Amino acid sequence: MNPTNKKPAILCMFSGGIDSTGVLHELMTSDKWKDYPLIIHHIHIFNRENRARAEASAVKTILNYYKVNSDKRFLVTESTFDTMGFAGLKSARYPYDMDVCAFYGANAAVARKEIQLVAWGRTKTDVDSGGNFEARMKRMQDIFSSVWILEKEPVPKFIFPLIELTKEEIWSKLPDDVKKHVWWCRTPIYKNDKASPCQKCGTCLQVKDFING
Numbered sequence: 001m002n003p004t005n006k007k008p009a010i011l012c013m014f015s016g017g018i019d020s021t022g023v024l025h026e027l028m029t030s031d032k033w034k035d036y037p038l039i040i041h042h043i044h045i046f047n048r049e050n051r052a053r054a055e056a057s058a059v060k061t062i063l064n065y066y067k068v069n070s071d072k073r074f075l076v077t078e079s080t081f082d083t084m085g086f087a088g089l090k091s092a093r094y095p096y097d098m099d100v101c102a103f104y105g106a107n108a109a110v111a112r113k114e115i116q117l118v119a120w121g122r123t124k125t126d127v128d129s130g131g132n133f134e135a136r137m138k139r140m141q142d143i144f145s146s147v148w149i150l151e152k153e154p155v156p157k158f159i160f161p162l163i164e165l166t167k168e169e170i171w172s173k174l175p176d177d178v179k180k181h182v183w184w185c186r187t188p189i190y191k192n193d194k195a196s197p198c199q200k201c202g203t204c205l206q207v208k209d210f211i212n213g
């Protein structure tokens, strides 16, 4: 192969939710990305929302689907972030998922310098949500860049392959066998080891019109 044609690697931060599954599906299936090596990273985020177990199960099953149904190869890496101890502070505040993803994603890219692109599951639904979304995005990008202060190489670029699509449009693009395993609820209810969506959290309310939960 001509080395000048070699594409940089993409890091895909993957939670098993609708948005990041949509990004993963796009990276796995689109001609645009087919020559880019893919590294997938899942963070087991343990916090008072208690979502880690439901997400881990979604991630495992969805990645197995692509191993079987796609010719594209990928490397899977994992890490753990645990703020269960914050419960004692009786605080509603604990690190935002996107900040944790920025910090861990940046460090993954520092460790694997072939990563020059980092794919995020931002959607039109996020952008249109208003509120403090822009400020949260800026903080997340600042966290990512800060990790690179000691590096000589340029900071990897962010890509948002689904920024033009709403959550509902992303959902409609996913194969049925993937939809079955995607996890979206922020505060799952566990019964006999099986997780069910709470039907009350922000994401459950967002999806109730197009997913029969």
Ligand SMILES: [Zn+2]
Residues within 6 Å of the ligand: 184, 185, 186, 187, 188, 197, 198, 199, 200, 201, 202, 203, 204
């Ligand atoms: Zn929910």
